[in-house]
Amino acid sequence: MTTATRVYVARLAGLAVFDPNGDQVGRVRDAVARVRSSSVPPRVVGLVAEMPLRRRIFLPINRITAIEPDSVVLSTGTLNLRRFEKRTGELLVLSELLDRRVVIGDTGRSGTVVDVAMEADRAGEWSLTRVAVREVTGRLARRGHLHQLEWAEVTGLIGVADQQGTANLLAVLDNMRPADLANVLQDLSDSRRNEVAAALDDERLADVLEELPEHDQVEIIAALNPERAADVLEEMDPDDAADLLAELPKPDQDVLLDLMQPDEADPVRRLLDYSPGTAGGVMTSEPIVLPPDATVAEALARVREPQLSPAVAAQVFVARAPMATPTGRYLGMVHFQRLLREPPAELLGGVVDNDIDPLDPDTPLPEITRRMATYNLIAIAVVDNNDRLVGAVTVDDVLDHLLPTDWRDRDQDVPLRIGHG
Helix, strand or coil: CCCCCEEEHHHCCCCEEECCCCCEEEEEEEEEEECCCCCCCCEEEEEEEECHHHCEEEEEHHHEEEEECCEEEECCCCCCCCCCCCCCCEEEHHHHHCCEEEEECCCCCEEEEEEEEEEECCCCCEEEEEEEEEECCCCCCCCCCEEEEEHHHEECCCCCCCCECCHHHHHHHCCCCHHHHHHHHHHCCHHHHHHHHHHCCHHHHHHHHCCCCHHHHHHHHHHCCHHHHHHHHHHCCHHHHHHHHHCCCHHHHHHHHHHCCHHHHHHHHHHHHCCCCEHHHHCECCCCEECCCCEHHHHHHHHCCCCCCCCHHHEEEEECCCCCCCCCEEEEEEEHHHHHHCCCCCEHHHCCECCCCCECCCCEHHHHHHHHHHCCCCEEEEECCCCEEEEEEEHHHHHHHHCCCCCCCCCCCCCCCCCCC
16 A cells, blocks of 8 residues: 555544545545454454545445545545445444543553554554553643553553543544534434534534434434523524424423523524424525615625525515514515626615515415426515515525435435446
8 A cells, every 4th residue: 555554543534535536535534443352453444434415435444545644545436335334343433432531551540532543564454553642630721641652551442431522523523514513423322422412512513403313403402401402592593493393392392492592582483383394384584684775785795694504695685674584564685696786885675676476474385396496596585464574485495395304314325336447
């Protein structure tokens, strides 16, 4: 293998994986090792790579030609895309070893695993040979000494962990998109997943929850104390928070809604009142809303806000005050492309488009889909009987509810050929 003979596994996380033709086929997410006797280091049998559509597959170590500082290169473009599942006797190095509490053999001192090195012997067989361990000092302001130790010099690496933190694993996962991190959480055991999820800050956890299947959302939110769960729900988009709460028993819904700030809970309560499969039940209750005397420049400034999704930022809805939903009388919308064509000082009231009738909250999903397809819309307004804007159905809202309910779960086994090799 034309590669380094010693590689620290945490540094592999996120590296691009290329086939022999230079086409990227995925990114490294973990390493798989097979446990041998307690005195012999585990043998590395392959890597776990994440492919498009969040599919995780196994890459045998003998299919890897090179491990470089910024990439992993395969010897073949033909891969088995069967979904990866850990077998008995195997361990996932990053997921199961990072942050594990261990004992340094010669001193008996406690430490936590920071990284693990895999090393190739002369026959090209890879094993986990060295462990980076940071001593536990018991002092909040003082970091313990970092040791580079042989595998046999550390006890507590194999078996159920007595204690396992999250800091080093979260550092490895820090740059992942929420959807990718959600996929990582699905690989972890229930207890480890809940532990890692609880260690995320409220905003990050909210983003990740929105990308998880509903049953995983419920399990994670139920594992948090009610006050923390309410804080996380406040960081979620109201429609996603309402979908999650709808999966909980009514008494639990009421407890969490009562713990949320009133201005955060009110739109969620309104969404829960709508019937599933209707415009009110799938809509986003916080689209961009501006008055008719706002300028094109002001609208573009709102569109540029980084926290907005592309679907929400594709248009501005125009209504009379108040601007929070339910607004005053709905006047129409202005598409992003129209804003780019108009002078910055132009008023929205002069460029508003009101040719497309808004939806009623009770409009069923098939009719919503037909209307959006007919007019090539990214979003469409939803108004109540008093012509007040109560929300907007976006294309991603529709997709979420048209796809099977388990679409966020792992893909079924599908062997395919990748690349040209």
